Amino acid sequence: MESLEELKLKLRKFAGDRDWDQFHSPKNIAMALSVEVSELLEHFQWLTEDESKNLDETALSEVADEIADVQNYLVRLADKLGIDILDAAAIKFVKNEAKYPADLVRGSSKKYSQYKQIRDDARSDVQPETQPDMKPKQS
Secondary structure (H helix, E strand, O other): OOOHHHHHHHHHHHHHHOOOHHHOOHHHHHHHHHHHHHHHHHOOOOOOHHHHHOOOHHHHHHHHHHHHHHHHHHHHHHHHHOOOHHHHHHHHHHHHHHHOOHHHHOOOOOOHHHHHHHHHHHHHHOOOOOOOOOOOOOO
């Protein structure tokens, strides 16, 4: 397949040809997606880091099938909700660039909330310029 648009249309036709659209509510698709992600995770459960990077041919083929299932459900969910996946990903990328500035997070796996605290602490260290008291004096 050449594009997400082509995949979306094929999945739409696949469901329609089987009269499955009636079952493809966003809730049901999201639940099915969760199941498929869990099936993907099963292939890595209990593997070491090195083992997870060096799957044999059979395991790699099975992982590819699970990744395809996840992708198909994501495309179907986005279609049902009218979300353009590539647009959403581009917008989220910009948000993540702001949320995780490279100079602040490079080489660290801390959570966003920890980076936010570091950033807030750094900002509080900078003293604002003192402004003259503009309140009228009371006599």
